[in-house]
Amino acid sequence: MDFCNKCGSVLVMKEDKGKQILVCRKCGNKKQHFKHMAIIEKQQKKPLDDVVVVDRSEETLPTTKAPCPKCSHTEAAWWVRQMRSADEPPTVFYRCTRCRHSWREYG
Ligand SMILES: [Zn+2]
Numbered sequence: 001m002d003f004c005n006k007c008g009s010v011l012v013m014k015e016d017k018g019k020q021i022l023v024c025r026k027c028g029n030k031k032q033h034f035k036h037m038a039i040i041e042k043q044q045k046k047p048l049d050d051v052v053v054v055d056r057s058e059e060t061l062p063t064t065k066a067p068c069p070k071c072s073h074t075e076a077a078w079w080v081r082q083m084r085s086a087d088e089p090p091t092v093f094y095r096c097t098r099c100r101h102s103w104r105e106y107g
């Protein structure tokens with residue numbers, strides 16, 4: 001929720017010439033709705049990967065010979081992660097260095 005910087009009243013969202021703006025109901029003060037745009041930008045930057053979200057250190061991951069199930073490329077970056085309880089074996093993740101498809105291997 002946003003508030004008017006002039007009178008402190010709650011701003012309501014309105015459409016003005018195709019743009020979404022915030023308008024104060026009390027004094028009519030207008031404010032562009034930047035928050036909405038920022039959220040969309042954030043969502044687009046999200047990785048499309050549905051298997052696992054890779055750490056930012058992705059570029060420094062070691063690579064190994066592993067066949068990609070998607071493009072048959074034979075080199076993939078890999079990393080290990082403990083998924084559930086400590087007594088279960090950690091899961092090995094792979095990410096193809098060519099098509100960036102990622103998959104996991106148990107045990
Ligand atoms: Zn106001």
Ligand SMILES: [Zn+2]
Nearest residue numbers: 068071096099
């Ligand atoms: Zn691939």
